[in-house]
Amino acid sequence: MTPSWDGGDDGMSAQQPLSAVVVAHPDDEALWLSSVVASVKRIVFGFGDVWDKPQRSEARRKAVAALPLRGIVNLAIGESGVKWQSYLAKPQLTPWGVQILEPAVRERYQSNHAQLLEGLRPALAGCTDVYTHNPWGEYGHAEHIQVYSAVTALQEELGFTVWFSNYVGPRNWIFVRGLAQRLNWAQRRVVKPDIVTARALMRVYRHHGAWTWNSGHRWPAQEIMYSQPPTSSADALHLLSGEWLLDVGRLRWWPAPWRSPWRRLSHPEEALGTTV
Numbered sequence: 001m002t003p004s005w006d007g008g009d010d011g012m013s014a015q016q017p018l019s020a021v022v023v024a025h026p027d028d029e030a031l032w033l034s035s036v037v038a039s040v041k042r043i044v045f046g047f048g049d050v051w052d053k054p055q056r057s058e059a060r061r062k063a064v065a066a067l068p069l070r071g072i073v074n075l076a077i078g079e080s081g082v083k084w085q086s087y088l089a090k091p092q093l094t095p096w097g098v099q100i101l102e103p104a105v106r107e108r109y110q111s112n113h114a115q116l117l118e119g120l121r122p123a124l125a126g127c128t129d130v131y132t133h134n135p136w137g138e139y140g141h142a143e144h145i146q147v148y149s150a151v152t153a154l155q156e157e158l159g160f161t162v163w164f165s166n167y168v169g170p171r172n173w174i175f176v177r178g179l180a181q182r183l184n185w186a187q188r189r190v191v192k193p194d195i196v197t198a199r200a201l202m203r204v205y206r207h208h209g210a211w212t213w214n215s216g217h218r219w220p221a222q223e224i225m226y227s228q229p230p231t232s233s234a235d236a237l238h239l240l241s242g243e244w245l246l247d248v249g250r251l252r253w254w255p256a257p258w259r260s261p262w263r264r265l266s267h268p269e270e271a272l273g274t275t276v
């Protein structure tokens, strides 16, 4: 399969910083990375066909073709069919994403990791900054985690800085609180989601029946982006523990009353109750 390139100027001039968004599924860019989606030079979609769902696959193809975005690179790798809900609470992280128990699914899932590397290597060559899923796959989606794994596997070779946003789910919160004790970031940026662009994208997906998230999603006023530079960077690193995440389970227009979506990852010593 050959990645489709769109957008003419690919921004490869020597001085111009080149940035990219890499997401697993079409519509993830609108949900989790809208603050940068209109300004990056490339938007890479990892997966195309929905496992065993030809109609939804066709709907997604039509939606991607109709997106008002420039620089789309659609790798269109077939989804693995992983039942990610089974793995979100206590995922075992592996070099290709998460440990999958069913042998046939595991084989497809691991093969997808290799295909992601093959497709992402040329797509991200020359990039200085790559925005992608966070290490816990937002609400715990195993294919989001896999895309983060594939992007970071290429980081040292290609030399870019990885950025991710701070969304989390209600059901993987405890896992993320533990993971945060060994995750580092270098820069933190408080940004505004581009809600106008995100809603325009959502309308295209919904028109084609390819929107995979709930229809009452409420984008927050602010979100946070964290950077992970390559190891050659001299930037000081900070622990993710103590930081604030956005709980997607609370980002809904209904039912009211809303609870704040902001939840703080307690420090390890706080979690143990040894400090006030």
Ligand SMILES: [Zn+2]
Residues within 6 Å of the ligand: 024, 025, 028, 141, 144
């Ligand atoms: Zn997704």
